[in-house]
Amino acid sequence: MQSVSTLERILRGTAISLVIFFFMFPIFWIFLMSFQTNETILRVPPSMVFEPTLTNYRSLISGTLEGSTATLEIRFMSNLYNSLFLSVTSVTVGLLLGVPAAYAFAKLKFRGSEDIAFTLLSFRFAPPLLVLLPLTIYFQKIGLADTYLGLIWVYQLIVLPLILWIVRGYFEDIPSDIEYAHRIAGHGFWSTFTKIALPLAGPGIAAAGLLAFIFAWNNFIFALVLASADKQPVTVGALAFITASGINYGQIAAGIMLSIAPTFALALYAQRYLVEGLSLGAVKG
Amino acid sequence: MSEIMLQISNVDKFYGPIDTGVHAVKDVSIDVERGDIIALLGSSGCGKTSTLRMIAGFEEVSRGTISIAGREVHMLPPVKRNVAMAFEGYSLYPTVTVRDNIAFALKSSGKPASEVAAKVDEIAEMLEITGILDKYPSSISGGQQQRASLARALIRDADLYLLDEPMGQLEPQLRTLLRGRIKYYIKERGLTAILVTHDQTEANALADKIAVMEDGEMQQFASPEEIKEAPANLFTGTFVGEPPMNIFDAKAASSDDTFAFSLQDGSELSFPRSAFASALQDRVMAMDRVALGVRPYAVQRSETGAAARVLANQWLGDQSHIAAEFAGGTLVLVEHDRADLSEGDEITVHLDASDLHIFEPDTGAAISHGAKLVG
Ligand SMILES: Nc1ncnc2c1ncn2[C@@H]1O[C@H](COP(=O)(O)OP(=O)(O)OP(=O)(O)O)[C@@H](O)[C@H]1O
Ligand SMILES: [Mg+2]
Numbered sequence: 001m002q003s004v005s006t007l008e009r010i011l012r013g014t015a016i017s018l019v020i021f022f023f024m025f026p027i028f029w030i031f032l033m034s035f036q037t038n039e040t041i042l043r044v045p046p047s048m049v050f051e052p053t054l055t056n057y058r059s060l061i062s063g064t065l066e067g068s069t070a071t072l073e074i075r076f077m078s079n080l081y082n083s084l085f086l087s088v089t090s091v092t093v094g095l096l097l098g099v100p101a102a103y104a105f106a107k108l109k110f111r112g113s114e115d116i117a118f119t120l121l122s123f124r125f126a127p128p129l130l131v132l133l134p135l136t137i138y139f140q141k142i143g144l145a146d147t148y149l150g151l152i153w154v155y156q157l158i159v160l161p162l163i164l165w166i167v168r169g170y171f172e173d174i175p176s177d178i179e180y181a182h183r184i185a186g187h188g189f190w191s192t193f194t195k196i197a198l199p200l201a202g203p204g205i206a207a208a209g210l211l212a213f214i215f216a217w218n219n220f221i222f223a224l225v226l227a228s229a230d231k232q233p234v235t236v237g238a239l240a241f242i243t244a245s246g247i248n249y250g251q252i253a254a255g256i257m258l259s260i261a262p263t264f265a266l267a268l269y270a271q272r273y274l275v276e277g278l279s280l281g282a283v284k285g
Numbered sequence: 286m287s288e289i290m291l292q293i294s295n296v297d298k299f300y301g302p303i304d305t306g307v308h309a310v311k312d313v314s315i316d317v318e319r320g321d322i323i324a325l326l327g328s329s330g331c332g333k334t335s336t337l338r339m340i341a342g343f344e345e346v347s348r349g350t351i352s353i354a355g356r357e358v359h360m361l362p363p364v365k366r367n368v369a370m371a372f373e374g375y376s377l378y379p380t381v382t383v384r385d386n387i388a389f390a391l392k393s394s395g396k397p398a399s400e401v402a403a404k405v406d407e408i409a410e411m412l413e414i415t416g417i418l419d420k421y422p423s424s425i426s427g428g429q430q431q432r433a434s435l436a437r438a439l440i441r442d443a444d445l446y447l448l449d450e451p452m453g454q455l456e457p458q459l460r461t462l463l464r465g466r467i468k469y470y471i472k473e474r475g476l477t478a479i480l481v482t483h484d485q486t487e488a489n490a491l492a493d494k495i496a497v498m499e500d501g502e503m504q505q506f507a508s509p510e511e512i513k514e515a516p517a518n519l520f521t522g523t524f525v526g527e528p529p530m531n532i533f534d535a536k537a538a539s540s541d542d543t544f545a546f547s548l549q550d551g552s553e554l555s556f557p558r559s560a561f562a563s564a565l566q567d568r569v570m571a572m573d574r575v576a577l578g579v580r581p582y583a584v585q586r587s588e589t590g591a592a593a594r595v596l597a598n599q600w601l602g603d604q605s606h607i608a609a610e611f612a613g614g615t616l617v618l619v620e621h622d623r624a625d626l627s628e629g630d631e632i633t634v635h636l637d638a639s640d641l642h643i644f645e646p647d648t649g650a651a652i653s654h655g656a657k658l659v660g
Contacts, residue, residue: 175374175376182378182389183363184368185441186364186367187393189362196378200379
């Protein structure tokens with residue numbers, strides 16, 4: 001171990017603080033805003049001293065938006081629920097389909113496998129609107145427009161290629177001989193997949209699932225076009241905060257806090273897997 | 286009881302397309318009897334691992350057939366072949382402890398836990414890895430991983446045990462110790478094993494028969510003694526044996542009572558005609574040139590004989606290796622005592638007719654060993 005000089009420690013500390021400040025300040029500011037009314041938010045010069053209030057959260061949760069002239073019904077909580085439901089089910093479906101597919105692409109080099117894998121990735125190249133227009137008509141014809149099933153299906157465009165390509169890399173990094181060692185000891189293909197390959201790629205699968213969840217959660221355009229009010233996630237639902245009678249910043253801030261909470265919590269909880277997954281120290285060839 | 290446990294018949298291995306890909310194994314045939322230990326010996330890249338992997342079922346057999354215990358297996362998946370293997374790269378399961386690695390196959394075959402635990406302990410003790418059983422593979426040394434991988438193979442109940450360089454990472458003392466224990470373990474249970482090794486001492490000590498491979502081809506498949514005394518060709522002759530066999534280019538000449546080889550520098554090694562069978566004399570006389578081989582241990586210094594000049598003299602602690610300039614080449618001889626020789630000294634050496642190996646210089650095929658015609 002090299003000893004670290006005091007100067008180096010101070011410099012490093014300062015640098016890290018700056019970076020954290022830079023990235024965290026907006027979130028911190030929004031956090032403060034969410035406890036203020038429009039008046040205290042908009043005063044000049046801005047100040048960190050105010051009397052905190054929970055009205056923003058209360059009105060979001062109760063679903064009535066108090067404007068300066070009228071009250072408005074909003075569905076923030078049902079939007080939040082939609083986001084959660086859509087993201088969780090999309091990622092679950094994506095993992096169920098993507099992980100075995102990634103394994104096949106990684107370990108069974110069949111004719112055309114490279115082309116198929118690339119085609120799946122190329123779904124991400126097309127601008128979403130290009131896909132959406134024909135898809136909308138299509139979905140209306142077969143009755144999938146404005147259904148959870150249809151949305152989850154379309155979300156696979158985001159989730160599946162991501163999972164497929166990340167997880168495939170992890171499977172490729174598992175030395176084949178480790179699997180052979182298991183196979184030769186009297187285990188079949190499926191047992192090797194579940195007992196050896198899955199645990200070894202576990203951190204990678206967790207990382208891919210987490211990223212896919214964040215992408216799905218943050219998706220805006222698919223839901224905007226394909227979902228009506230009762231199936232909209234928060235990203236689309238947040239548009240309702242911009243009303244004819246003005247913009248209620250405090251409520252927007254509270255909405256933001258609530259809608260980033262799940263991804264934030266998930267990232268905090270899973271960062272161990274993310275780091276582990278991205279460095280993959282466990283497997284030595 | 287000479288039941289054939291493993292039969293490899295005319296097996297070829299191509300990596301890539303047949304006939305145009307890398308030809309890693311060329312028309313190899315081996316019959317292994319139940320209870321035998323076979324060593325696969327050969328230089329790096331000669332196809333040893335490829336052969337093992339075809340037996341295990343990880344590589345397709347490009348041509349030919351493989352049978353285990355009388356059952357054709359070369360089209361079966363690895364699961365159905367009932368072989369155990371210790372991998373060249375160890376390939377332990379990184380997510381479980383060494384103990385679980387070793388026990389994995391037995392546990393999933395449904396053996397009672399107490400029996401499995403007892404077997405693991407027994408084998409760990411044999412291989413000196415008791416102390417690391419509860420560690421994870423990533424936190425133990427290469428030599429320990431290698432022994433764990435060997436233990437994982439040996440603990441199983443299989444028709445055939447494939448051991449790919451199972452002790453390559455160990456120091457000589459431990460290797461010698463384990464060699465004895467492993468041989469006892471295998472022999473006591475009547476197991477059949479194929480062992481890949483670079484170490485000739487190991488091959489000689491462990492194996493009932495040695496298969497010498499070079500460039501994908503089987504050179505010779507015989508007992509260690511036979512390979513020493515009657516190498517099938519120039520390759521086996523020079524590959525097996527330490528230090529390697531001396532080889533000289535020679536031409537035979539006979540007179541009324543002597544049979545002589547004239548060497549490149551014009552000197553002659555002459556022997557009484559009676560030392561060589563007449564069929565051999567006829568055969569050798571008919572050839573333009575021969576390659577003459579003699580093992581370093583068989584070269585004796587003597588009062589009279591062929592002249593040589595010392596190039597180097599090395600005392601290895603238990604034997605001397607003397608290199609001398611002889612007949613335009615280098616002759617190495619081994620003596621058991623410290624030799625009082627230094628560079629430039631003139632010596633005379635004597636070669637016994639019974640120690641000569643004669644090879645066809647172009648094909649390398651052996652013609653005679655110890656004055657006896659081959660075949
Ligand atoms: N997967 C592969 N694809 C292409 N060529 C290969 C492959 N595996 C091995 N070879 C080639 O086949 C030949 C034999 O390789 P093999 O691994 O059987 O050698 P080996 O005798 O086990 O060598 P070593 O003693 O170094 O382990 C080598 O020339 C090697 O380059
Ligand atoms: Mg090898």
